[in-house]
Amino acid sequence: MKNFFTTDITNALIGGLLIGSSAVLMMLFNGRVAGISGILYQASHLKLESLWHLAFIFGLFIGAGFFFEFNQVNYPRVTATWPYALIGGFIVGFGTRLGGGCTSGHGVCGISRFSPRSIVATLVFMSTGILTVTIMNFI
């Protein structure tokens, strides 16, 4: 039987549980969806009303930073060079804004309230993600 899990699934599962807990806190206390692309877009207006958006994003920085500091491991290195980052980043930003969400907003929060839009969006971005990687591996 082929091993389909070449990295730690326990870490993946616990990481997912923590991400879910974060989404639960945001809804229970603030009544907000923990959708990163939406939060980032709102934060980028740098207005007084967008302070909580900025706080959430700063939290992302320090939560991840704490993990790597605490475990004495390095951040995963990105290997693709900056022109790839430029293209990839732009498409991700453009697409998430147009589609109203990303992996967190649609994939976690939207699916969790059984939103048909989010279920469709998740199926679509998973499919095109797989398609892109598959094609790139052929080139």
Add this chain to the structure above:
Amino acid sequence: MKSMHIVTSLIAGSLFGFGLALSGMMDPAIVKAFLNPFGEWNAALAFVMAGAIGVTAPAYFFILKRDEPFFDNTFHVTHLKDIDSKLIIGAALFGIGWGFYGLCPGPALAQVFSLQVEIFVFAAAMLAGMHVSQKLSDKF
């Protein structure tokens, strides 16, 4: 109320960032291996989504029955129902970018303190993409 929003967001954001770091989502190589079921597949990241939805779905079920959240007077969830071309095209493009570079918005931002130049380029391009997209949407 407003200051409490900020406190919750900071805590929730940190939890989210820690979870992302632990999960493997911040490593483009692991992400690309996850999006590669027709090649050398690493399905581990399926557990991230399963874990996250496993917590969020049952919790939302009870939370959204409440009249309001603790620090606000309404739940800010969209009631859009239309599965329109914007949703499909937007999601399709997002998936292409995600597969192309191996980072979605959360993990890209959580990478900021790694101080890799490519991350800053990615984040800046992502913001630009969002604003261009919004401008175009407003126009048409």
